[in-house]
Amino acid sequence: MDYLERQRRLREKIVTQEAIHTRMVAARLATGKSAKQLAENAGITYSTFKTQEYAGSPSLKTLDFYWKAHQIDPNYIMGGDAARIPADVLEELLKHLDDPEANT
16 A cells, blocks of 8 residues: 555544544454443443544543553544554554444
């Protein structure tokens, strides 16, 4: 995959709620955990977690959780910037960015 394709898939510099939603779903799928497990681990309710994901509007607590627990940078979630994400984590994210579930 070339740079432009990677940039397109990451939705780099696109800060719409839809793009953030897609990146959040990809982040969830990349962890291999369910939304309920992630919510519990993040210390928030499942309904809050799903609302944030669906709306493309994560709280600082959720962004901090993804960064500390899964090395998924808040800059990736909010704007598609994957510069600080480890290669293995980025590979998993890229697998899920075009997942049909990530676009719903």
